[in-house]
Amino acid sequence: MHGEQYFLSAFIYLTAAVIAVPVAKKLGLGSVLGYLLAGMIIGPFVLGLVGKEGQDVMHFAEFGVVMMLFLVGLELKPSLLWSLRGPILGLGGSQVLLTTIVFFGAGLLYFAHWQNSLAIGLIFAMSSTAIVLQSLSEKNLTHTVAGKNAFAVLLFQDIAVIPILVVLPLLAVVSNTETSSHDSHGPAFLDNLPDWAQPFVVLAVIALIVVVALYLSRPIFRVIARTRMRELFTAISLLVVIGIALLMTKVGLSPALGTFLAGVVLANSEYRHELESDIEPFKGLLLGVFFISVGASINFELIIQDPIRIFSLVVALIFIKMIVLFILGRIFKMNIDHNLLFTFSLAQGGEFAFVLFSFANQNGVIEKTVSEPLVAAVALSMAMAPLLMTFNEKLLLPRIGTKEKTEPEADAIDEENPVIVAGFGRFGSIVGRLLMANGVRATFLDQDADHVEILRKLGFTVFYGDASRPDLLESAGASKAKILIIAIDDTEKITQIIEYCQKNFPDLKIFARARGRTEAYDLVNIGIQNVYRETFDTAVRMGSDVLHALGFRAHFARNAGSLFKRHDEKYLQKLAALRHDNKNYMNVVRQSRDDLDSLLSREIHEVNDLEDHNWDVEALRKPVDEEH
Amino acid sequence: MENASEVLLLFAHPAFQKSRVNRALLQAAGQIPGIYIHDLYELYPDMLIDVQAEQSLLSRYSRIVWQHPFYWYSAPALLKQWFDLVLQHGWAYGHSGNALAGKKVMHVLTAGGPQTSYSREGGNRYSIPELTLPFRQTAALCQMEYLEPYVVYGAHKLNREEMTDKTNQYRLVLEEFQSTGAYNSAQSKMNEAGENNAR
Numbered sequence: 001m002h003g004e005q006y007f008l009s010a011f012i013y014l015t016a017a018v019i020a021v022p023v024a025k026k027l028g029l030g031s032v033l034g035y036l037l038a039g040m041i042i043g044p045f046v047l048g049l050v051g052k053e054g055q056d057v058m059h060f061a062e063f064g065v066v067m068m069l070f071l072v073g074l075e076l077k078p079s080l081l082w083s084l085r086g087p088i089l090g091l092g093g094s095q096v097l098l099t100t101i102v103f104f105g106a107g108l109l110y111f112a113h114w115q116n117s118l119a120i121g122l123i124f125a126m127s128s129t130a131i132v133l134q135s136l137s138e139k140n141l142t143h144t145v146a147g148k149n150a151f152a153v154l155l156f157q158d159i160a161v162i163p164i165l166v167v168l169p170l171l172a173v174v175s176n177t178e179t180s181s182h183d184s185h186g187p188a189f190l191d192n193l194p195d196w197a198q199p200f201v202v203l204a205v206i207a208l209i210v211v212v213a214l215y216l217s218r219p220i221f222r223v224i225a226r227t228r229m230r231e232l233f234t235a236i237s238l239l240v241v242i243g244i245a246l247l248m249t250k251v252g253l254s255p256a257l258g259t260f261l262a263g264v265v266l267a268n269s270e271y272r273h274e275l276e277s278d279i280e281p282f283k284g285l286l287l288g289v290f291f292i293s294v295g296a297s298i299n300f301e302l303i304i305q306d307p308i309r310i311f312s313l314v315v316a317l318i319f320i321k322m323i324v325l326f327i328l329g330r331i332f333k334m335n336i337d338h339n340l341l342f343t344f345s346l347a348q349g350g351e352f353a354f355v356l357f358s359f360a361n362q363n364g365v366i367e368k369t370v371s372e373p374l375v376a377a378v379a380l381s382m383a384m385a386p387l388l389m390t391f392n393e394k395l396l397l398p399r400i401g402t403k404e405k406t407e408p409e410a411d412a413i414d415e416e417n418p419v420i421v422a423g424f425g426r427f428g429s430i431v432g433r434l435l436m437a438n439g440v441r442a443t444f445l446d447q448d449a450d451h452v453e454i455l456r457k458l459g460f461t462v463f464y465g466d467a468s469r470p471d472l473l474e475s476a477g478a479s480k481a482k483i484l485i486i487a488i489d490d491t492e493k494i495t496q497i498i499e500y501c502q503k504n505f506p507d508l509k510i511f512a513r514a515r516g517r518t519e520a521y522d523l524v525n526i527g528i529q530n531v532y533r534e535t536f537d538t539a540v541r542m543g544s545d546v547l548h549a550l551g552f553r554a555h556f557a558r559n560a561g562s563l564f565k566r567h568d569e570k571y572l573q574k575l576a577a578l579r580h581d582n583k584n585y586m587n588v589v590r591q592s593r594d595d596l597d598s599l600l601s602r603e604i605h606e607v608n609d610l611e612d613h614n615w616d617v618e619a620l621r622k623p624v625d626e627e628h
Numbered sequence: 629m630e631n632a633s634e635v636l637l638l639f640a641h642p643a644f645q646k647s648r649v650n651r652a653l654l655q656a657a658g659q660i661p662g663i664y665i666h667d668l669y670e671l672y673p674d675m676l677i678d679v680q681a682e683q684s685l686l687s688r689y690s691r692i693v694w695q696h697p698f699y700w701y702s703a704p705a706l707l708k709q710w711f712d713l714v715l716q717h718g719w720a721y722g723h724s725g726n727a728l729a730g731k732k733v734m735h736v737l738t739a740g741g742p743q744t745s746y747s748r749e750g751g752n753r754y755s756i757p758e759l760t761l762p763f764r765q766t767a768a769l770c771q772m773e774y775l776e777p778y779v780v781y782g783a784h785k786l787n788r789e790e791m792t793d794k795t796n797q798y799r800l801v802l803e804e805f806q807s808t809g810a811y812n813s814a815q816s817k818m819n820e821a822g823e824n825n826a827r
Contacts, residue, residue, distance in 0.1 A: 562676050 009057075010048045016042045017288050017312060021240055030138055032131050033386035035460060039295020040383070050296055059295035062351060065130045066245050067279050067361070069158070069256040072133065073263020073540055074153070074272050081264055081441050087149050091332055092156020092484040095346075098324045099125040106320070114172040119365045122164050123357060123405075124317060126350035129154045131385050131508030138343065139393070143400060146341035153346060159351050165359065172364040178449060185366035205251050209258060211246050213265035221271045225464055237278035258441060270452045273445070273463045294351070301364065313377035318384065322347040344392035349378030416477045417441040421485045422497065423469035424455060427534055428487030430462070443476050444572070447488075468493035468528045470500050478505050486512040496528055517572070524576035531572070540565050590622035632663045635806050636689035640707035642669055649738050649783040649791065650697060653802070656795040657695075657802055659791055664689070668706050675709055682714040691809055692772075693802070694696075694763070695736040711766060719827045720770045727815040729771035732809045735763055738783040748822075762809075775810060 016038035024034025042049040050057070092119030100121040107117025132150055133142070141147045217240075224236050241259050248258035266272060303310045322343050357375050360366045366374075389517075419435060419442040421428045435442050444462040446452050455462045465472040467488060478484065484501060485493055494512060501508050511530040514520035523531045544561030545596065548554050638658055639652050644667075657663050666685065672678075686692070696703050703711075714720070719727050724789075737756070739746070745751045747757070757764075760777050766776035778801060780794055804811045 559676060562674055566676070 008147070009050065012042055013292055014055075014290055016292060021288070027391055030135055030386045031288075032134050032138075032291055033383070033390075034553060035291030036295040036386070037385045040298055040300075041295075042292070043296030045259055045298070045300035045302075050251060056329050058290060058297060058354070061290035061293055063245070063255075064283055064288075064290045065120050065145060065351065067241055067254045067283035068130065068133060068287060070241050070259035070263040071279060071283060073260040073265075074276055077267040078263055078264055084148065084155075087152035087332070088156050091149055091328060092124045092160075094331075095324065095328055096122075096125045096157060096160050097155050097279060098328065102320050104326060106316070115173050115174045116366055116370065119168060119171050119360050121204045122167070123353050123360070123374075124321070124349060124378075126157050126161070126352040126356070127154060127321075128348055128382050128385065129158065129352040130351055131348065132345050134287060135386055135389055139389075141341065144338065144341070146338035149329075149332070149334065149338075149342050150345045155260070156261070157350070157352070158254055158257050160258070161356070162252070164356065165252065168356065168360055168365055169363045171360075202251050202253060204235060205247060205253070206258075206261065209247070209262055210265055213262050216270065221269075221464075222449045222453060223272075225271070225298075228447075230466070233274060234278045237275050238282065239273075240277065256423050267316075270456050270462055270464050273472055273475045274465040276475045277469065278466070280471060280475075292352070294379055294382055297354075298383065299372065299376045302376050303380075306373070310373055310376055310380070314380045314384065317349060317377055317381050318347045318388070323585060333418060340392055340396060340400065341389075344388050344396075345385075347388060348381040350382075353378040386452035389533040416480045417443045417461070418482045419443070419485065420445065420473070420476050420478060420481045422473075422475065423447075423486065423488035424451065424460070424462055424491075425487065428485065429455075431485055431487065436460075443481070445472065445476055466493075468500075470504070473497070473500070480506060481508060481531070482510045483511060486510065489515075491515075491522070494523075495526065497526060498523075502527065508558055521576040522573055524573060536568070537565070633806065634664060634689060635691045635693060635802070636685065637663055637695055638668060638692040638707070638710070640668045640704045640710070640789075642704050642706065644669065647697070649780055649786060649794070650695070652791055652795045653695065653736070653738070653780070655799050656753065656799045660802055660806065662806060665800065667748055668710060669704075674708060675706055677706075677710055677713050679713050679716070680694065683716070683719060685784075686714070686731075689731070690731050691734070691805060693734045693736055693805070696738075698737040698739045698759075698779075702762070706762050715770060716783055727770065731772045731773065732805075733767050734771050734775050734797065734811065735760060735777040736779075736821045738780045740784045742785075743781040743783065762820070765777075775805075778811070 017035060019036030020041070021031050021034035024037065025031060041047055052515075080095040080121055100118070102118045103124045104119035107120050108114060111117050111120075132154060136147050136150065138141050142151070152163035161344075221236065224232050240262065243549070244258045244262050245255035248255045266275065269275075325346050326339060327341050334342060354375060357366065357371045357378075360369055361368055377461070419440060421432050421435075421444045422443050423442040424432060424446040424450075428446075432444060433441055442461070444455070444460060445465055445467040446455075446462055447466050452462045452464045463472075463476065467473060467486075468490075473484075478501065485499075485504075486497055488494060497513065498510060501510060509530070510528055511532070512523050512528050513532050513534055514523050516533055516535070520531045520533050538559045543564070544557040549561060554561070637653060639650075641647050644651065652805060657771065659663055668677075694703070694707065701749055702708065715728075718725050725738050729813045735750065737760075739756070743752070744750050746755050748754075752759070756777050763777075767787070778798075780798075800812045
């Protein structure tokens with residue numbers, strides 16, 4: 001393909017996304033539907049801007065799903081995953097089993113071979129991980145009971161794809177001509193091994209991923225982080241995901257599952273937030289392209305030829321899945337709100353259906369004439385999914401629901417601390433220690449990889465990364481935290497952080513450290529009230545200790561210091577405002593000297609005016625004598 | 629300018645986070661419009677009282693409440709410090725010290741022991757009016773009118789129900805003080821006596 005062709009395709013896809021998604025969002029339909037609609041419009045059946053290569057694009061963009069599961073894994077610590085084992089095996093297992101049985105039974109009425117029905121049943125049991133997770137997280141429902149259970153089911157389905165890929169060839173009804181040439185989803189490498197060895201190789205690969213992620217990733221990340229080149233860390237983040245995907249494909253496992261596993265293992269790593277913010281934009285873009293290509297792949301010709309059949313297929317697919325899901329929701333004791341959300345979320349075919357149908361075609365399980373309408377039905381059901389969720393949210397729940405569903409669960413997947421400390425150096429660490437000593441949980445961000453390593457060992461929640469990056473702040477929980485402490489050196493970055501936070505998190509209180517008076521003025525002038533000059537308190541304390549050493553009473557010396565501090569801080573605010581008027585920064589130095597001059601002359605008069613006249617016996621003696 | 633319908637409530641408790649009764653009382657007070665709560669330990673954690681600010685605040689109110697736990701027959705250290713520094717000679721008392729003249733003071737105390745312990749026979753040997761004499765005299769020297777102290781006895785042992793009673797009563801008393809500049813101490817005393825007899 002020519003380079004120009006690439007750019008043209010990219011241009012079309014991106015234009016479609018940029019136009020359709022904001023429109024869909026404006027209409028309250030969510031981005032997923034926007035992408036799908038964009039795909040339908042640019043697809044071969046409406047505008048015809050993209051042709052058959054849409055399929056290739058879809059395969060490529062499926063990688064977005066892989067990245068998404070990596071990110072999901074990063075948010076899910078092993079202990080949390082373990083606590084989800086009940087829903088995954090119980091709920092997920094029974095969903096796949098029950099749905100397969102129902103579709104199998106229904107299929108028996110239509111197909112001569114039971115094998116066809118079973119294959120279709122298995123394929124229809126899958127839901128769309130991409131659509132469901134994206135929609136749930138967009139609506140902020142990931143941490144609800146329904147969200148967690150939906151995730152558990154999707155995870156089980158992802159695991160179930162592996163045995164399904166193994167079972168499908170056994171269901172062949174026609175003598176297959178293409179069996180020997182497995183497509184990329186078949187266990188290509190394993191075919192050369194004896195049967196008994198295959199499970200061991202698979203287990204060994206999984207063990208390899210876990211061990212590498214646990215023990216090797218940290219030193220490697222540290223070396224990369226030390227170079228302080230952001231793009232290099234992005235490169236290694238992508239390398240991790242792509243490498244695992246490649247390895248998993250080689251042994252015939254789902255790449256999504258492999259990256260999910262790696263994500264879980266890395267969830268405790270200090271590089272988690274950095275990995276998250278590096279992968280996130282790629283994932284978002286690829287998923288968008290994926291949704292567009294799903295939209296573009298909907299075969300409208302087929303639908304127009306036989307609309308009744310296709311639509312009854314879609315309705316049957318959605319309806320049967322909903323019934324099974326709702327019953328399971330009942331059995332697993334979800335209340336009506338959660339159950340409806342759960343039911344409506346998962347009632348669609350999944351992207352695995354495309355893969356599995358083409359695999360089934362190649363293996364002679366299902367003929368193309370049979371599978372094509374089914375593929376169209378799956379694609380349509382996926383397009384319906386966001387609509388159904390919106391229907392449930394806007395029309396059904398307000399009538400039936402008990403309004404409880406918007407409350408997030410207490411044991412949310414991610415830990416969200418009330419305080420974020422940017423910079424865990426000589427200053428931030430002291431603040432942090434004081435907070436921790438009083439039971440306040442804080443998330444720390446630091447850019448020194450060695451530093452982070454040591455502090456991690458001491459048990460602090462420290463993450464590697466540049467706190468001036470908006471995405472990093474976001475994934476550290478800036479939208480939910482109460483207080484942000486800025487204790488980094490780079491003044492430019494400090495300003496960046498403050499400006500970003502003031503715009504995006506107006507409720508986040510900012511406490512900032514300033515190097516000295518000049519920096520403090522700047523901070524006050526951009527609206528920071530809690531400004532701390534790093535040397536000021538220590539100097540005052542030393543001054544009052546010196547007073548004490550010179551013979552002043554300790555109590556007097558201490559009060560003198562405190563009053564000096566109070567006075568100085570008052571003038572800091574005042575002088576900062578004056579400085580704001582002075583646009584000419586050329587005489588900054590002179591200005592600060594003038595400030596000091598005026599400070600000193602004021603101090604001589606005011607500070608010594610200690611506010612304890614009542615203790616001043618000399619002042620009292622005369623008038624009191626007169627009185628008594 | 630004095631505002632007749634508003635009350636300045638000076639509150640002192642060094643361990644408010646551990647307090648039960650004072651917290652409930654203060655909450656009740658906070659619900660009354662026109663009562664300004666001035667939490668001294670929150671404002672002056674380092675005991676360095678801003679005398680000028682305190683004086684100008686005082687001059688704006690004609691009705692003042694001192695609310696605190698009764699520690700060693702006196703006030704917590706910061707309130708004592710407040711007396712020492714804010715009630716300056718020449719301002720609060722002395723030849724030209726008339727700044728507080730005519731203001732009314734209501735003294736609200738929480739005491740650990742029961743009312744019976746504040747009597748000749750009880751462990752505290754003296755009554756509350758006797759033990760609070762220094763406060764009464766402080767007010768007198770500043771030409772303020774000192775009302776009968778309002779006391780919540782047995783603060784350590786109040787159960788939830790009694791607590792609700794006390795806070796409701798306190799709210800009524802405060803409202804009365806706010807509107808009339810006095811409160812019916814006999815009425816609340818009778819309540820106390822009735823409860824003690826019932827026990």
